[in-house]
Amino acid sequence: MVAATTTWFYACLAEDVPENGGVCVKYNNEQIALFHFARLNEWYATQNECPHRNQMALSRGMIGTQGDEPKVACPFHKKTFSLKTGECLSGDECAIKTYAVKVEDGKVYIAIPG
Amino acid sequence: MKIVIIGNGMVGYKFCEKLLSKEASSSFQITVFGEEIRPAYDRVHLSEFFSGKSAEDLAMAPANWYSDNNIILHLGDPIAQINTTTKTVDSHKGLTVSYDILVMATGSAAFVPPIPGTEKDGVFIYRTIEDLELMTAYAKKAKKGAVIGGGLLGLEAAKAMIDLGVSDTSVIEFAPRLMPRQIDDAGSNVLKAKLESIGLKILTNKNTAEILGSSCISGMQFSDDSKIEVDMLVISAGIKPRDELAKLAGLETGQRGGIVVNDQLQTSDPSIYAIGECALHRGMIYGLVAPGYEMAEVVAATITGTPKTFTGFDMSTKLKLIGVDVASFGDAFLSGNGVQSIAINDTHKGIYKRINISADGKTLLGGILVGEAEQYNMLLQTFKNKVILPPNPEDVILGARGGETDTGAGVTALPDDALICSCEAVTKGMICNSVSEVGCETVDAIKKCTKAGTGCGGCVPMLKDLMQHTMKAQGKLIRNVLCEHFNYSRQELFDLVKIHDLKTYDAVLDKLGNGHGCEVCKPAVSSIVASLWNEMILKKGNATAQDSNDRFLANIQKGGTYSVVPRIPGGEITPDKLIVIGEVAKKYNLYTKITGGQRIDMFGAHLSDLPKIWEALIAAGFESGHAYGKSLRTVKSCVGSTWCRFGLHDSVSFAIKVEERYRGLRSPHKLKSAVSGCIRECAEAQSKDFGIIATEKGWNLYVCGNGGSKPQHALLLASDVDEETCIKLIDRFLMFYVKTADPLTRTATWLNKMEGGIDYLKSVVLNDALGMNALWEDEMNHHVATYECEWKVAVETPEIRKRFNHFVNAPEEKDPTVHFEEMREQKRAKEWK
Structure with a gap:
């Protein structure tokens, strides 16, 4: 669900994101991880920070x-998080933030909640 | 229902405990009569009374345990009579209590042989705490002791005498050897020698004719006319079931004592049960505590509505007698047709081991261990579970020797309390339990349940092994599949990828898998593809299927920066190259450290600096060290014959040759190697996946060693071979490993799990048992011919190079959250939370 106050932030070109990666x-002082799940033909975005050790790595x-x-599995200790809900799928780390994504004319936008 | 229990010994107590654990017992009225003044205590460890344990320490449960559980306990009040018609018992003190079920746990008394003079002062029996108290008082003035009985109880009594300070003690046994029921002549001789070495005198074949002395004992006269001086004697020659009450009540008893019971442990009166040492079951009195406990369980279960039967009990036992291990199991004495015995009799070390095996050598029938009984549990399990013996059955008592691998190596051989995950302090037992009791059947489920593997993750392969082993033990069929996306083992997948000529992760997943992959199958499949085709791992869309270190060709470190390790083959480096490393490290502000593998690691590189750093290194003649990959790391060397006065051959040159041959080879796990120039082994080659040591005549090749969390020495594969042969053998060995090992399995673990162990490995690599050697050598030659430095390709290929940025929309900016701290004139990563 995208709220009415949402602003769409232009992130990058679709081709800048590797398929299935x-x-x-960079959004102001925040870091957002953007994924192109080509096999599912889906785009996902989450916070870049893994809550396990607070590393900017997702x-x-x-x-x-x-x-x-x-x-997605964090490179550090392979904690996994749902790209849809942000829920931690391994152990009991806290959930991560997720963002809506849209692609228009080969440009990728991330929904920033207002 | 009213339950009366006669006897409050170990078995009587255990019966109460078992009864309380059954739900149906909540409405029972339980009354216990005990003859002794103390509640039940641990008679098995009675001799610990002398080493400082108090009667309370030995108690099975404190006195208030009985009242807390609504059990009426009458101590010091033996039953005088059982009235089977009125179903009542009369106690010595005059109580009459009625019962619905009566359980006799009257135990046994010491058997005192009919020898004239046993009534004299200074003659004791060894049975109760009171006996011990009497002995303690008397021992103070005793100098020469004796024990009648060379069996289990006699030797326990002898230990008591030593503990009491009467070290000049003789053990007198009627039979020709000690412990005649448990061990054979040879075992008995070893035991005898051990006991004599601590000062006991052992007299076998001695029949005591008379105890000498007026009112006090002064000596013993034997039937062979010999005599010894004795001022304190303990009779511990066996037990006599306490069946006098049963006889009085008209219950059936055995000719030589014991209350006759059926398989339900009922006496001839169906309301009366007998358990423990007083019960005569199928002509047998069980003088050990374990069968007594089993009897307690049978009766407790039966009278609470879930009938059980007692059908005899395995008398296998392991004891420590006066510091000497003695064990016997199964049929210890078996001989004759269809049985073979294997024995080792090491009188030097005082060890005797014997196993009896079936004529075909496949099953273990029984055995004896004296002096060292470490293998007892394993042998007992082998015997009980009819486990097929190894091709050389003597291995089970001799253990690893002469280059053989221990058949029990690997996680399955670890004890339950072995710490598997040291981060979360999870033991093997806890992990197995999560599989067998909680029902975890994936590694993820075990992680969630036990937290094992959630720290550093180093134990995850062991978790998988334990899970599979436990599931197998439960009789569950398990296929060793990669993950939910591939229903194949790594080995199967390896062959399929080759047959179908698949070169990308996506192609493999589409053709052979299902779903969309995960962090388990992606690196595994990527490794297979790389091993097979040796194509640059970041091309053809494979970059995102690599483990993240491989994806960025560097090791991610705390804080999210990377480390850079150029290859320094054999640890040899020129001053100029050293200067370049210094300059690069300075320019990019990197922390430098010498690694364990004789190279130099530079830490703290920003992602976007990696291509620039590598450009500089490559220009100076360096190449990737693959420190980030599951592939060949280093071939360590000692300086060898070019400088060292002991060196036999040029170990550095050989190490460089080996390192340059196998560099870049992707494998199931990392590979480490070393070459030593002589047997002093300064390069520590025997701790490597493959290690080479110079000999007078050539090189010795060792394989499957490991340092790390479970160190293991490498095993000799071939000796005195020339360089060319050595390389060929390594080619075959590595290809065999690369094709057949499970993901993240080091060579040591791979060998431990291999059926046939090193012998099989030798038959494959040396004797070409699989007929694959020529092919494997060709494949390795292909690898060598197609090798290219992947960092060189990365910096020269724009579409690969552009991935080395932290922000996709601000490529010139570095990650602002990266912070360093100062330490010893260098920097370190900021500590994480």
Whole structure:
């Protein structure tokens, strides 16, 4: 759900993001991990910081699925988080923030809640 | 229902405990009569009374345990009579209590042989705490002791005498050897020698004719006319079931004592049960505590509505007698047709081991261990579970020797309390329990349940092994599959990827898998693809299927910066190259440290600096060191014959040759190697996946060693081979490993799990048992021919190079959250929370 006050932030060109991988987007002083899950034809965005050790690393993690749930694994200790809900799928780390993403004319936008 | 228990010994107590654990017992009225003044205590460890344990320490449960559990306990009040018609018992003090079920746990008394003079002062029996108290008082003035009985109880009594300070003690045994029921002549001789070495005198074949002395004992006269001086004697020659009450009540008893019971442990009166040493079951009195406990369980279960039967008990036992391990299991004495015995009799070390095996050598029937009984549990399990013996059955008592691998190596051989995950302090037992009791059947489930593997993750392969082993033990079929996306083992997948000529992760997943991959199968499949085709790992869309260190060709470190390790083959480096490393490290503000593998690690590089750093290094003649990959790391060397006065061959040159041959080879796990120039082994080659040591005649090749969390020495694969042969053998060995090992399995673990161990490995690599050697050598030659430095490709390929930025929308900016702290004139990563 995207709230009415949402602003769409232009992140990068779709081609700047590797297929089935992620990049880190700078938004003011925040870091957002942006993923192009090409196999699912989906785009996802989450906070870049892994809450386990507060490392700015999720964008460099491997993505995949657990059952039907798309997920990302942090490069540091392989904690996994749902790309849809942000819920931690391994152990009891806290959930991560997720953002809506849209692609128009080859440009990727991330929804910033107002 | 009213339950009366006669006897409050170990078995009587255990019966109360078992009864309380059954739900149906909540409405029971339980009354216990004990003859002794103390509540039940641990008679098995009675001799610890002398080493400082108090009667309270030995108690099975404190006195208030009985009242807390609504059990009426009458101590010091033996039952005088059982009235089976009125179903009542009369106590010595005059109580009459009625019962619905009566349980006799009257135990046994010491058997005192009919020898004239046993009534004299200074003659004791060894049975109760009171006996011990009497002995303690008397021992103060005793100098020469004796024990009648060379069995289990006799030796316990002998230990008591030593503990009491009567070290000049003789053990007198009627039979020709000690412990005649448990061990054979040879074992008995070893035991005898051990006991004599601590000062006991052992007299076998001695029949005591008379105890000498007027009112006090002064000596013993034997039937062979010999005599010894004795001023304190303990009779511990066996037990006599306490069946006098049963006889009085008209219950059936055995000719040589014991209350006759059926398989339900009922006496001839169906309302009366007998358990423990007073019960005569199928002609047998069980003088050990374990069968007594089992009997307690059978009766407790039966009278609470879930009938059980007692059908005999394995008398296998392991004891420590006066510091000497003695164990026997199964049929210890078996001989004759269809049985073979293997024995080792090491009189030097005082160790005797014997196993009896079936004629075909496949099953273990029984055995004896004296002097060292470490293998007892394993042997007992082998015997009980009819586990097929190894091809050389003597291995089970001899253990690893002469280059053989220990058949029990690996996680399955670890004890339950072994710490598997040291981050979260999780033991093997806890992990196995999460599988067998909680039902975890994936590594993730085990992680969630136990937290094991959630710290550094180093134990995850062990978690998988333990899970599989436990599931197998439960009889569950398990296929060793990669993950939910691939229903194949790594080995199967390796062959399939080759057969189908698949060169990208996505192609493999589409053809052979399902779903969309994960952090387990992506690196595993990427490694297979790299091993097979040796194509640059970041091309063809494979970059995002690499583990993240491989994806950025560097090791991610605390804070999110990377470390840079150029290859320094054999640890040899020119001054000019050293200067370049220094200059690069200075320019990019990197922390430098010498690694364990004789190279130099530079830490703290920003992602966007990596290509520039590598450009400078490559220009100076360096190449990737693959420190980030599951591939060959270093080939360590000692300086060898070019400088060292002991060196036999040029170990540095050989190390460089080996390192340059296998550099870049992607494998299931990292590979480490070393070459030593002589047997002093300064390069520590025997702790490596493959290690080479110079000999007078050539090189010795060792394989499957490991440092790390579970160190293991490498095993000799071939000796005195020339360089060319050595390389060929390594080619075959590595290819065999690369193709067949599970993901993240080092060579040592791979060998430990291999059926047939090093012998099988030798038959494959040396004797070409699989007929694969020529192919493997070709494949390795292909690897060598197609090797290229992946960092060189990365810096020269714009579409790869542009990925080395922290922000996709601000490529010139570095990660502002990276912080360093100062330490010893260099920097370190800021500590994380």
